[in-house]
Amino acid sequence: MREEVTAARRIVVKVGSSSLTAPGGDLDGARVDALVDALAGRTAAGREVVLVSSGAIAAGLAPLGLTSRPRDLATQQAAASVGQGLLIGRYAAGFGRHGRTVGQVLLTADDVTRRAHYRNAYRTLRKLLDLGAVPIVNENDTVATDEIRFGDNDRLAALVAALVHADLLVLLSDVDGLYTGDPARPESTRVAEVHDATDLAGVTVGPAARTGVGTGGMVTKVEAARIATGFGIPVVLTAAPLAAAALAGEPVGTFFHRVRRRPAARLFWLAHATSPRGRLHLDPGAVQAVVGRRKSLLPAGITAVDGAFNAGDPVDLVDERGAPVARGLVNYDAVELPGLLGRSTGELAATLGPAYEREVVHRDDLVLLAGAPTPASG
Numbered sequence: 001m002r003e004e005v006t007a008a009r010r011i012v013v014k015v016g017s018s019s020l021t022a023p024g025g026d027l028d029g030a031r032v033d034a035l036v037d038a039l040a041g042r043t044a045a046g047r048e049v050v051l052v053s054s055g056a057i058a059a060g061l062a063p064l065g066l067t068s069r070p071r072d073l074a075t076q077q078a079a080a081s082v083g084q085g086l087l088i089g090r091y092a093a094g095f096g097r098h099g100r101t102v103g104q105v106l107l108t109a110d111d112v113t114r115r116a117h118y119r120n121a122y123r124t125l126r127k128l129l130d131l132g133a134v135p136i137v138n139e140n141d142t143v144a145t146d147e148i149r150f151g152d153n154d155r156l157a158a159l160v161a162a163l164v165h166a167d168l169l170v171l172l173s174d175v176d177g178l179y180t181g182d183p184a185r186p187e188s189t190r191v192a193e194v195h196d197a198t199d200l201a202g203v204t205v206g207p208a209a210r211t212g213v214g215t216g217g218m219v220t221k222v223e224a225a226r227i228a229t230g231f232g233i234p235v236v237l238t239a240a241p242l243a244a245a246a247l248a249g250e251p252v253g254t255f256f257h258r259v260r261r262r263p264a265a266r267l268f269w270l271a272h273a274t275s276p277r278g279r280l281h282l283d284p285g286a287v288q289a290v291v292g293r294r295k296s297l298l299p300a301g302i303t304a305v306d307g308a309f310n311a312g313d314p315v316d317l318v319d320e321r322g323a324p325v326a327r328g329l330v331n332y333d334a335v336e337l338p339g340l341l342g343r344s345t346g347e348l349a350a351t352l353g354p355a356y357e358r359e360v361v362h363r364d365d366l367v368l369l370a371g372a373p374t375p376a377s378g
């Protein structure tokens, strides 16, 4: 038995399109009901459940006479508009059998990335849970544009899990776990546990099957697991029919252990949920100082600036090859910086005044990005 699973009080469960629809694309009522029964079992046992459900686009296909998932955004949005109502209607009926009320929560990326918005989203979810309802979250597909879209719901689910401070994230798909390669190949085997990146070294993480209704495949699920475990939330990835077993703590699917230390919430959002408004190019010495010695970034180490940001905005710090190594909140407007580059803080203070002695990004407002070189690896 997985103790972290059985002890979890607040659980975010994400279910993919492929687990809710019949092969033709229509919503499969029996599958929805089976999932609802598994979740209602947990709510009856006093657990709080937030469901992140995909399937709006898939559910809208058949009613609109479409035979496969459309590629263009406008048709996807029309399908989502038709399908989302059907989906929620189905869940409302399903949970109604258990005497539970559901609440629809449609979010855009902005709602979980901008501080003022995610506080608002948090309050709504919190209140629904306090009132005993089951929040059912999806991306707000009808208004999300290509630029701001998550597209798949895996990353959204990880961010929602962080938002509501969940104790567990369960990702339900059409495959019963992470496999070492394409699960259709006989030589692929299920990975039972992932402790850290080394357990993923021999794993080929692939996209969704081309014929299906899913979008992200394993790539977005492993990324979602990385985000959630980095926030101290363990993740179970398994197939939807195994939901009840997974929620009971049985050793099904793939269990991603959490990284013990929960980062400061503010820095977590900075790393995972904000979009940078610009880029600061660092010379090698500045990369060493920021990444290797965790120092603040000073004007002297910056060689170029891109973007139209204001003081307080998130920006990426990139190395000489343009690879992001850290993200931070910048203390200057973009227009101010070109005149300061390469100059020491002492010189700037002497010529421009003491206000210009401040760091470009303070170390407390900096978070290193995954993949950044560590001091040991150079």
Ligand SMILES: Nc1ncnc2c1ncn2[C@@H]1O[C@H](COP(=O)(O)OP(=O)(O)O)[C@@H](O)[C@H]1O
Binding pocket: 015, 016, 017, 018, 019, 054, 172, 173, 174, 175, 177, 178, 179, 180, 181, 182, 183, 203, 204, 205, 206, 207, 208, 209, 212, 213, 214, 215, 216, 217, 218
């Ligand atoms: N290493 C892997 N292990 C398991 N599944 C994989 C792997 N690589 C690619 N996949 C594919 O990912 C699919 C699940 O992703 P997707 O279709 O997006 O599901 P969902 O709709 O549940 O989000 C599986 O059906 C499988 O074809």
Ligand SMILES: N[C@@H](CCC(=O)OP(=O)(O)O)C(=O)O
Binding pocket: 015, 016, 017, 018, 053, 054, 055, 056, 057, 058, 080, 138, 139, 141, 151, 152, 153, 154, 213, 214, 215, 216, 217
């Ligand atoms: N918001 C979209 C999710 C798109 C999607 O297919 O996601 P997933 O099945 O989780 O890979 C929908 O409801 O159709």
